[in-house]
Amino acid sequence: MRTPEILLLGGPNSGKTHYAGQLYGRLKRRPKNLKIRSGDGSSVNLTALEGVLTNLEDGNAAEHTPSEQYDQILFPLVDSKNNELDLYWPDYGGEQLKLLFQQREVPAAWRERLESSNGWLLFIRLSSETTYPDAIAKLASLPEQRPEKNLRQETWDANAYWIELLQILCSVANYGITSKESKPPLAILLSCFDEYRTEGKEPKDVLKETLPLFYKFISSNWLESNLSIWGVSALGKSLSHDSNDDDFIDDGPEYQGWVIPHNETYENTDLTAPICWLIDKTT
Template sequence: MEENILVLGDKDTGKTHFAVQLFGRLFKSPKASWKPKSTPENLEIFKAGFERLSKGLEIEHTPSAFHQDIAFCVVNGQGTEINFTYPDYAGEQLRNLVTERRLNDAWQQRVTQSTSWLLLIKINNIKEIEDIITRGMPEYGEISKIRAKENQDSFQIGDQAFYTELLQMLVRVKEASFLSPNYLPQLTIMLSCWDEYKAANPEMQEPDKALMQKLPMFHTFLHANWPNKNLTIIGLSSTGKKLDEKIPDEDYLDYGPEKFGYWVNENGLEDTDLTGIISLIHHG
């Protein structure tokens, strides 16, 4: 069966940083587990990203109107081939799929042709869940202020509902079913900017437990519907550290971006070979 990996990510989840670092490993690293079978014609759209990282700077946000796909084939030492599809788009577009409840023809084609999904979630961007126990009841006057503000603001779907709705939509477009879980696409949840999360939560080593703490409802949804063999939850630090938009990082200037970045497996162990994520999906 032909394997096709599709990368997905909401706004500010580090999707472009991951792609640039992954492609850098594929094309430059002699220790990479996978190599490109050929050079994609449209790799030029990541040229600016490579240049920014080489200068030790954060990659600029993808414009909301920009949308282009990169599709290419990677191969390992055993000759196994996997098609890799990376749609370069602003993360707002993914959220719009859920809020507008529709997928255009391009998105439908990507989903139906995919066999594996990589979904990036920036774990530090998830807001703490508040309830009557953690927050307490507001005073009478505060309730009116809260309701007035809610009426002024446009409706924003919460993170737990967003990710749950997104996967439900993708499964339906894929014409798969939760009643036949063994036929669901391989799903890898990548908790991005893991270095920032780890610094704030040094006691939390395993990505699955971190997701359970931050998004308990979504975590339950995943484990209730995906078999263990089809679900993987890992940590990801594409750049190894937070970069600035204007101030170059000296270590990046001295050693190059290919020396930075890692992913964390389900047991909390770090691996600097980002192409190993592809192996994880393949064997999943």
């Protein structure tokens, strides 16, 4: 029987590097609900992740990962019920996903990986997303105001970007665009969630307020039981390359960071929770 495979997807600067390092630190030093499968440790790119941990142990942010240095990472995992899962980063640097969108061309390796995947883990950093106001509604309310010239935006609105990208991925993976039942479980991780002050709000409400069209798209095209939205702060706070944060130095990075589960408002220190949710959906 084939081991289920989950793809972790996200563009550059979406928080994947710190999440990868923190996940590896927990699996290595504080395994709880998940651990690296015995005998498969060589499959993990230790050089990439150890470098992230080293920076965090000094209380500093990790360096940006060059896209050409570590193009992919594989975590062979097993949960407390002995369910096995391969967590796969097909694009650790995040540049390939952006090129896939820009060029509308999907390499054979990506096609094979998407077709064989059983679930998707998608990173979105809301604070880095670009959105535009509703110009038509604004003009309708103020008809006397007209733009002096036609201003064409070079950057896609994030709502349109993520809708288009998911449609590309679904098409390549041979999932019906309009069929809810055919699509894989999708966990959306709203990364760097500590950048928001959202006390009392569920992550899905924050996504709905920030990217309403995208939220409507995923709600309409995924089964409710196969969709979850999480707030994630892999570090629990912002670090710089020379912050030398005492909490990370004294306690260790494996004690930092949290997630806010789907349909909840509290912080959970188990960074593996979104992965465990996907395991439950794919096993």
